[in-house]
Amino acid sequence: MTHLPKFTVALLHPRYWLTWLGIGTLWLVVQLPYPVLYRLGHALGHLAQRVMKRRAKIAERNLELCFPQMSQAQRDEMVHKNFESVGMGLLETGMAWFWSDRRMARWTEERGMDAIKAQIAQGRGILLIGVHFLTLEMGARIFGMHLPGIGVYRPNDNPVLDWLQTWGRLRSNKDMIDRKDVKGMIRALKNCDVIWYAPDHDYGPRTSVFVPFFAVEQAASTSGTWMLARTSKACIAPFVPRRKPDGKGYELIALEPECDPPLDNAETTAAWMNKIVEKCIMMAPEQYMWLHRRFKTRPEGVPSRY
Template identity: 55%
Template sequence: MSQNHLPQFQKAFLHPKYWGFWLGLGLYWLILCLPYPILLKIGKGLGLLFSKLKVGKRRAKIAQRNLELAFPDMSVQERSEILQANMQNVGMAVIETGMAWFWSDRRIKKWSKAEGVEYLKKCAKDGIILVGVHFLTLELGARIIGLHHPGIGVYRPNDNPIMNWLQTWGRMRSNKDLLDRKNLRGMIKALRQGEMIWYAPDHDYGRKSAVFIPFFAVQDAATTTGSYYLLKSSPNSKVIPFAPLRNKDNSGYTLTISPPVDFTDLSDEREIAIRMNKIVEQEILMDIKQYMWLHRRFKTEQDGDDGKKYR
């Protein structure tokens, strides 16, 4: 499979203006060489630091509002505890991204286990829509699953050219190829060829190609109709959810791959989106504290007054 469409390393990246970047990357790599228990402490410390910064406080406010909207019956104390843990997990995500990109296969295997790989093997020739949500562990989860069953990653290109190359290099350690998240045609082609694509339908991607349906307690959450187009164009593909989570006892990570979910009884884009949201909800409920609550999931409004839930 040709990878010429992916960002390539450029000699311009060695220009003196990037030397600070390379120095920082080298220090980051040295930190990642430390034992995992120490990395845990560093990551949680970074999370506490992030929560005290202006940008962190702004993001914490968004996360708090998301929790209020999604779980209105939850006590204020419980939501507060989730938010505090979530901020620590944001810091740990910085470490886990580096682990995903720079750790050896041996070290990844030492600190992780995968359950349900047999579902991927059984559906290997059909094409697999691997439903993963935006857990803070998502980079590491992609690396873990790639050790057992590599597929096609879906990503958003970075505006910074050197970061775009770096994230591509890191993610290609566990993927056959990467596709821009807007490249629906490429995803369909890959599925028809029996490939596995990573698919995250949990964010608010805007008004275009969206339906407004329930997501947790919010009854009108903008939800992508991409699921409908993928299933319509590759009807033999299997929808398989997975969740990569840090173990509660800090012993490493467990990647849980669930059985395929049947969509063959549905043909309406709204009904397909509703079922897909139920899958997403089930994954998030596996550990609410590790989900990425920092983005404005409920920003897009059906009446056009976008962002009113966050005012």
């Protein structure tokens, strides 16, 4: 596995004091009762929408591209709800990292994981499809409490945050692996482990193919799903960590694993994977990370979508 960051005295250097202050503040805030956090998260989201105007425009453009039939009023409402989810996502990161198992269990539930456990028992690795919902940190914690896995991550440039995110995610999971360590992922899958994997973002032209995603005919989509599933023979298991309405907590929904996915070529697998991602997104569309420039990579000579 990737060498994981360890806590050292160097992390207490004055240059990181402001980071530690932010971490301490987040820890204090998430001690509040969840109904209070729910209202606070929505308020933070309203503020973020006024401040993050560029991201709001990106979210609106993504919705326009994906759902051309959606009216302007519907898009405006979706963007508003999406930013409420952005505010909650900040607090949920602290909740996922700092809450006790007992408190997590009180506010969460899961369903559908028995089918994943059954495949592991039969000697199959699991490529766990974690779509980029704003609840993803909560989803990682909840899933790991029931079935610890291995997270795929990008090391943070700030060493304090790099150590903290690793510490937080390992509270209920077995290990972390750098997203560039493809051989390590394949070894883990062949060892019947659960590997977290997010194939829904635009990761650039080098490892992408162009296939449909919602109403966008040529969306840059990773070829990694095809390569990992073909090489490891793992089952593909999507899941959705969904925030319940009205401050009632969270549910983690594991969809049925697919152990015989279409692997003819990278395009076929990516198009199939995008259909699964679409299904997951539509289970909680307002909670998806629409702020990401999903369609920034275009075929050569094709103008920018933004």
